[in-house]
Amino acid sequence: MALKISHNVWWRKAYQAAGFRKGYNFPLFIIFAGSMLGFSLARISYLNIGGNASSSYKKGAAPGEWYWYREGLARVGISIHLGCIIPAGVLMVWQFVPVIRHKFILLHRINGYIVIVLVMISNTGAFLIIRRSFGGTLPTQAAMGLLIILSTISIAMAYYNIKRLQIEQHRAWMLRAMFYLGVIITTRIIMVIAAQVSTAVGKYYVPMICDEIVFVQDSLTQNNTMYPQCSIANMSVDGMIAVAANFGSDRKEQLQASLELNFGMAAWLSIFLHTIGVEIYLNLTPAEGERLRRVSYAKQLEAGMRNPGSAGLTVDRWGDADEWIVPAEDT
Structure with a gap:
């Protein structure tokens, strides 16, 4: 019994030290943010795009990729994409650490702007290479194009809402953006498994x-x-x-053929899993959304905005939903 109490105290101290209010958020952060950080750190050597080192992108990419990316517009595209998305992957995970958001607000804002710029530029580079990415089949091009659209829209929505001090919507759209950007990790896992099955x-x-x-x-x-x-x-x-x-x-x-065969399918399945997953999480955490909406109301009211509590892109203003009522204790 004493051991169980000691374990609970240790666990509570661990996630509270990082600023998390709920115990379930901490392991989710470790799993998903840790995967993004680990994947990005493992790909830092790919910033050496055309070098002859064994860790460079030229040597480490899937067979055949360098044939298409070694020159021309595709070389420009892969350089832009990797040069921006890898640093963005390392930086973005820190945006979801509560203690940084609460105690180092300026750092959170600066890092957020850097991530937004890097992702937007990287999407431009990704657009230039999707024609040849893993064979450039139509399913692959469609999946990669959809990812570009989803991540761009999500980040744009997150940016607009934070400028309108609509914090709960900013949280929701940034979570969506991170999950969409993480699709490539799941895609590679599914692709390798599917390649072995198809073989x-x-x-x-x-x-x-x-x-x-x-x-x-x-x-x-x-x-x-x-x-x-x-x-x-x-x-x-x-x-x-x-x-x-x-x-x-x-x-x-x-080997290249087996990867190209399965990449498009893996990408679409990953998009489905990540899209459903993030929406399930958002719908299972309405209390956090409501808490942040109250914070939004207070900040918007202080800033003199119209429709405090709903100054951003909220469903009660732009969709078919009941008007949000300010809780009595906040009035």
């Missing part, structure tokens, strides 16, 4: 151009031996041939 099932093929296969293998002789169609005139379709999707193969183009 076990077998008989999956992906169209790939001969020049890309030669680039990946770095051997014209091996390519002509494995894919003689590439060396014989009129034996390929627009220079493309079918490559077996095999995640366990020692041939890089087959």
